[in-house]
Amino acid sequence: MITEKHLPEGHAAIEHAEHHPALQHHFENMEQQREAGTLGMWVFLVTEIMFFGGMFLAYVLYRSSYPEAFAAASNHLDIKLGAINTGVLIVSSLTMALAVYSAQVGQRRLTVIFLVATMALGLTFLGIKGVEYHEKYRDSLIPGKLLPSRPFNPAVQGPHEPYDEHKLHLSPGTSVRHVEMFYWIYFALTGVHALHMIVGIGLLAFLIFSAARGRYSPEYHAPVEISGLYWHFVDIIWIFLFPLLYLLGRHLEHHG
């Protein structure tokens, strides 16, 4: 206490206070560090909103230009797999939120368990997406010549042929080229979304590793929280992709 007298007012407390080992020296305290990290992630997510927004806008413009072709293409997507994947992502958002909660209250084991569950659900989503992509490959619906061996060339239901669910059902005057436009947008949006999922799964692998080694505590768990923001954002993108790509035009579906 004697030495503190010689220092300017207030300094002693700061200089000698025990601080958390995870506190970077350019922050005053853990609270400020956490807030700065959260804001940084939000700024990144705003750029992501604009990035995906551009593709959503392209979708809106083409859908309004070629409504029949887009409805026919939408109806050809696998709505069951799309709906299951929506459920899988929502459950993964719940487990991610519970992982953040567990980290906040210092339950290390539960944090790891929920992070592993989130990662498993993310991988499940990608697996189901892979099955869907394979169906598109089988039906020659990969647009353009992205796959030179399998150019865009779907079978179209003829007017007097027996009903075949694997064929495209186009109303008269609808161009298969406009259906191809739908598939360009479908693969661009779902492909970039899947890429974000892969990045998220990488983040989760890092978090699981760190959490299992006991790096997170009620005082310091910013990486879990910030990665959670990213994971939920990717979920939100799918919340919009699912109705736009799979559901719109479903009521116009006609059999035979």
Added chain:
Amino acid sequence: MSEHIVSRKVYFAIFAALMVGTAVTVMVAFIDLGGQFNTIVALTVAVIKATLVVLYFMHVRYSSRLTWVIVGSGLFWLGIMFALTLSDYLSRGWLPPPVGPH
């Protein structure tokens, strides 16, 4: 402001709402509501679901005003991009094509 810990009860309630929203939007998609109502219902449900995720799962409801400003700015610029582009595309054909000088 110190960190707000959202209770697990809230998380489970939001999760239930998201699942119900998904079920509703899938069921409604097969019913012909007439005109553009199918699109309006599907997008309204999606916006409600996204809002719930942002406010509760992403803790924005309990976050600082600066966070609100950043989130709001993202939506604002998204709105500019859509509004300006659509004001062009949707207004095409409102006027007859201009008559040339000849």
